[in-house]
Amino acid sequence: MLAVPGGLPASPGWAYEFKWDGVRAVAVVRDGAVRLWARSGAEITTAYPELAGLRDVAGEAVLDGEVVVLTEAGRPSFTLLAERMHVREPARAAHLAATLPITYMIFDLLRLGGLDLTGLPYAQRREHLEALGIAGARWAVPPVFADGRATYAAAMEHGLEGVVAKRLTSVYRPGLRSADWLKVKLEESREFVVGGWRPGVRRVGGLLVGLPAVQPGRLTFHGRVGGGIGAAAERALLAALEPLRAARNPFVRGTVPRADAKGAIWVQPVVVVEVKYGQRTPDGRLRFPRFLRIRPDLTPEEVAGATG
DNA sequence: TTCCGACAGTGGGGTCGCAAT
């Protein structure tokens, strides 16, 4: 069951959980063994050997949750988890389980003792889940809250990805994206300067964007933006960028990875665009970026620099 | 006839493994 993007519900009758930034996983505990499945249907058991211990706590059960890697600050890091996601070789997985351990955030109980619980309302499934008393070094049942605004504020304070609101009366619908679960993400939008673009299937595939560098007239690279460019926006972007074609790369030397520069058409760094995104990666790139609008009212000088 | 929802397609940040260069 998947969540639909939305805002905080105003009506009562909802439970609020933190949104965990990791990999969704269903755990099947049966016959003294634990098997894990990804959203795609692929089995991912061998990637996370530290969850084998779940066999002792749940009996016969099917659990739903999110695999995360917590930083020292206690915040999930998808970037760190990425190093573990693809590992299938047992020896390497065991080594990583010791050096970069994951935590399984269990937030739903789909089967217990041979009984299907998906037809029960959320509130009752949650009661059964909590009654299991699951707690361990590598897994947890994270808390649920009744106050949406307070939960959102706490997520913001702790630098989490957002909040998921779940209707208390809703049944579990496997594989379905349902409005009974709403994900309310913490997002930012700000202005960047366009330093080039890459043609794609469309005329404008993605924009290479950056922020003014210390060196005048140059940019530090912050990633590519291709999502959110509709037909009208594409026309406007081409009209603005075509006259600015430049022979040289306006980004500070060495800040644009080779793979990003491939096929790029450079422009004088003049056009300012507003970009919406989730978070930034450790090296400053934008995660889930999408184009919002051109800001013809702003000049690069008015866009805060790379440090701001 | 119009509207809406599901779906495919296009774009993004990543890692890993393998094949081609």
Place this chain on the structure above:
DNA sequence: ATTGCGACCCCACTATCGGAA
């Protein structure tokens, strides 16, 4: 040894098409 590419993970958004209203 490097580069390219697809397979998996996370995703947002647009355009399209068929069915419901």
